[in-house]
Amino acid sequence: MQTAVARPSARGVVGRTRSRAGLVVRASKDTCRVAVLGASGYTGAEVVRLSALHPNISITALTGEKQAGKPFAEVFPHLVAAxxxxxxxxxxxxxxADVDAVFCCLPHATTQQIIKGLPKHLKIVDLSADFRLRDVDTYAEWYGNEHAAPELQKTAVYGLTELARDDIKKARLVANPGCYPTTVQIPLVPLLEGGMISKDDIIIDAKSGVSGAGRAAKESNLYVEIAEGINAYGVSSHRHMPEIEQGLSDAAGADVKVSFTPHLMCMxxxxxxxxxxxxxxxxxxxSLRAALSERYASEPFVRVLPKGSVPHTRHVRGSNFCLIGVFxxxxxxxxxxxxxxDNLVKGASGQAMQNLNLVMGFPETTGLMQLAMFP
Amino acid sequence: MQTAVARPSARGVVGRTRSRAGLVVRASKDTCRVAVLGASGYTGAEVVRLSALHPNISITALTGEKQAGKPFAEVFPHLVAAxxxxxxxxxxxxxxADVDAVFCCLPHATTQQIIKGLPKHLKIVDLSADFRLRDVDTYAEWYGNEHAAPELQKTAVYGLTELARDDIKKARLVANPGCYPTTVQIPLVPLLEGGMISKDDIIIDAKSGVSGAGRAAKESNLYVEIAEGINAYGVSSHRHMPEIEQGLSDAAGADVKVSFTPHLMCMxxxxxxxxxxxxxxxxxxxSLRAALSERYASEPFVRVLPKGSVPHTRHVRGSNFCLIGVFxxxxxxxxxxxxxxDNLVKGASGQAMQNLNLVMGFPETTGLMQLAMFP
Amino acid sequence: MQTAVARPSARGVVGRTRSRAGLVVRASKDTCRVAVLGASGYTGAEVVRLSALHPNISITALTGEKQAGKPFAEVFPHLVAAxxxxxxxxxxxxxxADVDAVFCCLPHATTQQIIKGLPKHLKIVDLSADFRLRDVDTYAEWYGNEHAAPELQKTAVYGLTELARDDIKKARLVANPGCYPTTVQIPLVPLLEGGMISKDDIIIDAKSGVSGAGRAAKESNLYVEIAEGINAYGVSSHRHMPEIEQGLSDAAGADVKVSFTPHLMCMxxxxxxxxxxxxxxxxxxxSLRAALSERYASEPFVRVLPKGSVPHTRHVRGSNFCLIGVFxxxxxxxxxxxxxxDNLVKGASGQAMQNLNLVMGFPETTGLMQLAMFP
Amino acid sequence: MQTAVARPSARGVVGRTRSRAGLVVRASKDTCRVAVLGASGYTGAEVVRLSALHPNISITALTGEKQAGKPFAEVFPHLVAAxxxxxxxxxxxxxxADVDAVFCCLPHATTQQIIKGLPKHLKIVDLSADFRLRDVDTYAEWYGNEHAAPELQKTAVYGLTELARDDIKKARLVANPGCYPTTVQIPLVPLLEGGMISKDDIIIDAKSGVSGAGRAAKESNLYVEIAEGINAYGVSSHRHMPEIEQGLSDAAGADVKVSFTPHLMCMxxxxxxxxxxxxxxxxxxxSLRAALSERYASEPFVRVLPKGSVPHTRHVRGSNFCLIGVFxxxxxxxxxxxxxxDNLVKGASGQAMQNLNLVMGFPETTGLMQLAMFP
Structure with a gap:
């Protein structure tokens, strides 16, 4: 189907059938050679999935300290075609030396240590929380460790793409936003900027799928512990709170505190x-709906639904889209x-790709035009 | 295991092995003969499941207009043992004439017509919305039809057991509460009565499993439409809103309006x-937590969790318990x-059984001491 | 509802409301004082759930080496009422000295060590694999360790209740069957005994829920690794194979080998x-169906469905029933x-309770008459 | 990421941002203008999803008799970006006149009527069962109606792509295979052709997700009827049986009958x-594994896993891949x-796209290189 973005010419497949659908990693003029640090987790896998439809990205390294040496398709058999x-x-x-850019999918704290040691020629999109908070004291308060790279922190650009596009284009280090903060800031920042909502009475009830908890083996994330249920967690104490408040405070031009209650549910x-x-x-x-519609009218990934339409999480599964409804x-x-x-796409790896596109000068939607998968 | 309620002596099983575990329906002095009207839906089936552990209930009739003639175990094969x-x-x-009491599991509107025609000797626990709203104009506004039994309405007792126990004991017709209103009123009524929370700023974000939508075949409730997702519905327009507001207004002694957003999720x-x-x-x-703990200290089914403990829906699955946390x-x-x-137990059939126990003079917990099923 | 088993008289609840629905643990003439060894896993929790409806069982000890000291309701919050x-x-x-019987829910190998050291007055129902295989060499071959209690092994009775009821009644140590072997032997043993099926061409394709894998935190059992999918595992190498073959060989009076492929699915x-x-x-x-129907005609928990009826796993969820269809x-x-x-009930804790009832002389169905929970 | 297929150059997006990610429908030299008949079902939606990544397909019409007039994004909100x-x-x-090719996603029986009336210039990929069975008597026997287009039937090519590629290239009407027959024929046809397995002893135990049952509102497919369970259905009587047998008989050069038991599970x-x-x-x-590996060595979508590797359905979710393991x-x-x-991709719309690519002369993998979505 023809879309506003050009799509595969499909040439070339004949001449290379011997390599089947495999992913060829090779550098060239239009190609960004990418290393994925921490590729054994879900966000790393999602970066690889999305890269498979990106014509300008060549993955040249996938790292995993504990599983080093393992074929990637053994760690993530669904990527058998890669x-x-x-x-x-x-x-x-x-x-x-053979890498142009890095997606950093490492845990917080570790991330700072690694990134500050990376060669200066690398562009970096960091998916951890380490460079999201401007104030290193706030970081230390919520994450429990002193920030190990405060100078680098000052150079990081907070990468909520739709709200910071121009800065991201010039950044070397992009702090990719958290999933919850993405869902809150996209709709609320324009409303606060426009003075259309009070900064003192914002209550956020959030619901998340389990992939956000990562691939670490924890009893509380076992299938039978999660299936057919929902529960709040981190009530008034979730680490995404200061990130949300930083973004909303910037928008309001004053200190904003929010009520934020995340829930973990069986998806x-x-x-x-x-x-x-x-x-x-x-x-x-x-008027809120109208303001958001206007603000995001030309955005490829943000859709404000018409009056009465309710967004479902199912409608964005697997895609980089963000749907908003106002009632x-x-x-x-x-x-x-x-x-x-989708917490793994617009909430993590998809937005990271969107940001890398900006950093590298590729059209912003490259590799990201997959529609949602339903059912 | 011995509990505060006596449990099966298990005598008798030997002498009746020819009937296996089947349900014997027979009247006697200590027995309440029950008809379940509208037994082809989930709340009807749940009444039968719970009755199987109730020593004083004999089910003498199960009705289903469209499926009349079908063996019940064909309609609900999980009740094969019944x-x-x-x-x-x-x-x-x-x-x-052979029935002492009725569980009415019919749709609203139909319910009024049926109940007003029932013989006067019958005790009735009605699980529909038809007799929950004292004000028949409010009923007409939200349900779209004039109330057909306004006189009967005046005699109905709203059956939120823990809040109206004494009235329920004397009732002929109990209007069993809706599931959402149950989750709201149990914690908020005492707080409003005690003046501990403002009546003007109550925001309710509710999440429900799909069984509440009933067994009618609707596209929107198909497995693949529901699986792995969540969505709001009936935003600011759900029919349980006036029921919630009626209860909270009574508690506050003044008109209460609430913000109420229900969500349908894959459970x-x-x-x-x-x-x-x-x-x-x-x-x-x-102090809220302390007040609720004290208020419900002697209640068998309501538990206020200690500080820091988060209730999960999984912890009450299949049981009549209600867990409350304050943060x-x-x-x-x-x-x-x-x-x-559990919306089908404390939110429907379990509370109905609890109410029938009161109406009939049985100990309130009879037949309801099943613990939650997890995983 | 009256059934063939007597059920709670419900007296007593009034006089004890201060203890609410809590479980009172106390010894008396008709009471079996039970210790659950390894109570921090799902089968242990299920034993407690079922015991709550058992009038003759008092749980006097719950063990968990790693979590010793923790309140049980913290380990299993769904049992908050206990x-x-x-x-x-x-x-x-x-x-x-204060214990009459033990449910042993420990891992294999550990189990042997513990059980051989238990006081001789204890009756034991062991849910592990340790005493299921008569041949200790077969045990060593499949489980990888020499059997540490071969003498005790000789005294164990394999507890597939419907097939060994009389022996179980006299046993001190019951080896509770595995879940897969239960589903295979109940239907196939009578057919092999009757010479109605060939012993040389038995192909078993089995599907299991995830609770059978236990509560240990493993990556492969995380929600997102399991959800919305199915996979075979242990193809031709699952440890339940020799147990199945032992039972079928006994029935056939000759060596039987089976093809057995278990699948793990998202339930x-x-x-x-x-x-x-x-x-x-x-x-x-x-004639197969007729033979099974006759064989199990007076069994409380085994139901052979009529021609054309298909058993669903959903129809036995949470119950001790076993449904069979022949096509x-x-x-x-x-x-x-x-x-x-249900793998946790008839496939584990429910059958264990059924066996303890026999060992202790209680009616076999005591505490087990819960109907399936659907939806 | 560079792959063997060229991918989007991403040029053009800038100049067309006013249309955002919307799908532009326009005819041109390299473009196949496509109508999707019966687009209100899941296979229709899946065709649209896949087309969004296809540079040579323009969807010019979507039909739905009952929902005619509705915006497509109202019927399938997850395709909001289309x-x-x-x-x-x-x-x-x-x-x-403005259409080059048709995906026909209509119910059987209706399909024959519609297709026989379509203009002759149209290429057709039919996803129904109507043209899969060469023998119209067999069709009548299993589908209950006489075939209404027996002459057209003779011209249809059965479109199991990997097994009939050359014929498909020349076809006007491709009968796209059923999902179950695809999973059976891909591995078994080469083995039967090679005489490596007996034709008289083939037992197939199949497990399917629910989307295969379509979007029609049926009680048996409601979320709560399906969740957390599995059941066999159509035992020995499923309509895919004759289709399987036709393919296997061709391969064996003799009449083949199979044992086939499909199961419906909660995915x-x-x-x-x-x-x-x-x-x-x-x-x-x-040797079976080796033969299949060799047979499919150059196939882009079929992967034979190494010894010991078990394919999971999760590993192909959303992709056109087919994984095979031999044990x-x-x-x-x-x-x-x-x-x-994935029953909706390689089992339906993906294979249909693969076939259309062949029919239209596009590289076979065009629009189909999405990797599986996991988790």
Whole structure:
């Protein structure tokens, strides 16, 4: 189907059938050679999945300290078709001279240590929390360790693409946003900037799929512990809170605190934030919707639904899209804003790819035009 | 295991092995002969499941207009062991002279018509919405039809057991509460009565399993439409809203309006309401928890969890229990109250059984001491 | 509802409301005082759940080496109502003089060591694999360690209740069967005994829920690794194979080997074996069904479905029932036999309870008459 | 990431941002203008999803008789980004002069009527069962109606791509295979052709996700009826049986009958066939695996896994890949073959796209190189 983005010419497949659908890793003029650090987790795997449809990315290294030496398709058999991707290696064994850019999918704290030691020619999109908070004291308070790279922190650009596109284009180090903060800031930042909602009465009830918890083997994330249920967690204490507040405070031009209650539910992918806001400056639910529609009219990945339409997490599964709905509240002077994304795509690896596209000068949607998978 | 309630002596099984585990339906002095009207839906089936552990209930009729004549175990094969229960019959074919009490599991509107025609000797627990709203105009506004039995409505007792026990004992017609209203009123009524929370700032974000939608074949409830996802529905327009507001208004002694956003998620059973409330009268999150703990200290089915414990819907699956947690909010002067139940048990058939026990003079917990099924 | 088993008189609840629905642990003439060894796993939790409806069982000790000291309701919050059950203790701290019987839910190998050291007055139902295989060499071959209690092994009775009831009644040590072997032997043993199927052409394709894998934190059992999928595992090498073959060989009076392929699928509970058999001795699918129906006519927990009815795992969820269907195969001279159980109930803790009832002289169905939970 | 197929140059997106990611429908030299008949079902939606990544397909009409007039994104909100696709229309309103090819996703029986009336210039890939069976008497026997287009039937090519590539290239009407038959024929046809397995002892135990049942509202496919369970259905009577037997008979050069038992389980997408076969001609499990590996060595979508690797349905979710594993059986002289696909992709719309590519002369993998989505 023809879309606004050009798509595969499909030439070449004949001449290379001997390599089947395998992924060829090779550098060239239009190619960005990428290393994925921490590729044994779900965000790493998702970067590889998305890269498979990206014509300008060549993955030249996948790292995994504990599983170094294992074929990638053994770690993630669903990527069996990515047969030309090499085995996992240790970070210390990566030949960074052959790398142009890095997706960093490592845990926080470790991330700082690794990134500050990387060669300066590398562009970096970091999916951890390490460079998201401008204030290193806030970082230390919420993450429990002093920041090990405060100077580097100052150079990082917070990568909520739709809200910081121009800065991202010039960045060397992009701090890719958290999934919850993405669902909150995309709808609420324009409303706060426009003075359309009160900064003092923002209540966020969020629901997440389990993939956000990562691949570490924990009893609480076993199938039978999660299936057919929901529970709140980290009530008033989740680490994405300061990130949300940083973004909303910038938008409001004043200190914002939010009520934020995340819930873990029995789905693999998907995230919804249901936000209860107080109208300000004469705004109405309809005017909120209109303002968001206008703000995001030319955005490829953000869709504001028409009045009455409810976004479902199922409608964005596997895609980089973000859907927003605005509803009147029964309580006078209030509105309800709902935002859904796929936590692994727009909430992590998809937005990371979107950011890398900007950093490298590729069209922003390259490799990201997959539609949602339903059912 | 010995519990506070006596349990099966298990005598008798030997002498009756020819009937295996089948359900014997027979009247006697200590026995309440029950008809289940509308037994082809999930709440009807759940009444039968719970009755199997109830020593004083004999089911003498199961009705289903469309499926009359079918063996019940064909309609609900999981109740195969209930082999002595007869086939579904039409309501018009029930011999009500042999019935002491009725669980009415019919759709609203139909319910009024049927109940007003029932013989006067029958005790009735109605699981529909038809007799829950005292104000028949409010009923007409939200349900779209004039109330057909306004006189009967005046005699109905709203059956939130823990809040209306004494009235229920004397009732002929109990209007069994809706599932959402149960999760809201159990925690919030005492807090409003005590003046501990503001009546003007109650925000309820609720999550429900799909069984609440009933067994009717609808595209939107197909497995693949529901699996691995969540969505809001009926935003600011769900029919349980006036029921919630009626109960909270009574408690506050003044008109209460609430923000109420239900969500449908991929689980069969379970319901959680996450409630965002504003503290009043010097209350704190800890004092809310203490007040609820004291209020429900002697209740068999309501448990207020200790500080820091989070209720999960999984912890009440299949049981009549209701778990409550109270948490501080990051926004000053606010608190978060979480309540979970199984929507088919405490939210429907279990509470109905609890109410019938009261009406008939049986100990309230009879037949209801099953613990939650996990995993 | 009245059933063939007497059920709670429900007296007593009034006089004890201060202890709410809590479980009182106390010894008396008709009471079996039980210790659950290894109570921090799913089978242990299920024993506690079932015991709550058993009038003759008092749980006096729950052990968990790693979590000793923790309140049980912290380890299994769904058993919050079992409030009078004490915290987990170490096995070495159990006062076995106050214990009449033991459910042993420990891992294999460990189990032998523990059981051989238990006081002789204890009755034991062991849920591990340690005492199921008569031949200790076969045990060593499949489980990788020499049997540490070969003498004790000789005294153990294999506890497939319906097939060994009289021996179980006299046993001190019951080796509770594996879940897969239960689904295979219940239908196939009578057919082999009757010479109605060939012993040389038995193909078993089994599907299991994930709870059978236990509560240990393993990457492969995480929600997102399991959700929305199925896979074979242990193809031709699953440890339940020799147990199946032992039982079928006994029935056939000759050495039987089977083809056995288990599958792990995205459900918490439930197990189905689809068995492809070759007819022998003039048997037909209808005569197989008739033979099984007759064999199990007076069994409380085994139901042979009528021609054309298909058993679903959902129909036995949470119950001790076992449903069997027999179907003609398109290949001439063959039939298909389907058997479903709940792997945690009839496949583990429920059958264990059934066996303890026999050992202790209680009616066999005591505490086990819960119907399946659907939806 | 560079692959063997060229991928989007991503040029053009800048100049067309006003249309965002919307789908532009326009005819040109390299473009195949496609109508999707019956686009309101899951296979229709999947065709649209896949087309979005296909540079040579322009969807010019989507039909839905009952929902004609509705915007497509209202019927399938997950395709919200396909904003340039018009509303559903009636088939009688399609301007076929502007159409080059048709995906026909209509129900059987109806399909014959429609296709025989279509203009002759159209290429057709039919996803129904209507043209799969060469023998119209067999069709009538299994589908219950006389075939209405027997002459057209003779011209249809059965489109199991890997097995009939050359014929498909020349076809006007491709009968796209059923999902189950795809999983069976890909592995077994080469083995039968090579005389490596017996034609008289093929037992197929298949497991399917629910999307195969379509979007029609049926009680038996409701979420709560399906969740957390599995059941056999259509035992020995499923309509895919004659299709399987036709393909296997062709391969064996003799009449083949199979034992085929499909199961419905709680997943949306995915299909596994576990096949129990008898070795012939001196074959071993290893030689079967080697033969299949060689047969499919240059196929882009079929992967034979190395010894010991087990295919999971999760590994192909959302992709057109087919994974095969071969295992020794414990029964001597037998082997177990496992094949997994996504029933909506390789089992339906993906294979249909693969076939259209061949028919239209596009490289076969165009639009189909999406990797599996996991988790």
């Amino acid at each position: 047969s030309n991707v090499g085995p996992l290696v240790k970070i210390s064994d990566v030949e960074f 693999s992918r998907g995230m919804q934030s249901t936000m209860y806001v107080k109208l300000a400056g004469g705004a109405t639910p309809d 009147p509240d029964r309580l006078p002077g209030r509105a309800i804003v709902i935002c859904v994304i | 082999s002595n229960v007869g086939p579904l019959v039409k309501i018009s074919d029930v011999e009500f 069969s059973r379970g319901m959680q309401s996450t409630m965002y409330v504003k503290l009043a009268g010097g209350a704190t999150p800890d 501080p909010d990051r926004l000053p002067g606010r608190a978060i109250v979480i309540c979970v139940i | 409030s009078n059950v004490g915290p987990l203790v170490k096995i070495s701290d159990v006062e076995f 918490s509970r439930g197990m189905q074996s689809t068995m492809y058999v070759k007819l022998a001795g003039g048997a037909t699918p209808d 003609p195969d398109r290949l001439p001279g063959r039939a298909i036999v389907i058997c479903v159980i | 904003s340039n696709v018009g509303p559903l229309v009636k088939i009688s309103d399609v301007e076929f 949306s997408r995915g299909m596994q066939s576990t096949m129990y076969v008898k070795l012939a001609g001196g074959a071993t499990p290893d 020794p059986d414990r029964l001597p002289g037998r082997a177990i073959v496992i094949c997994v696909i």
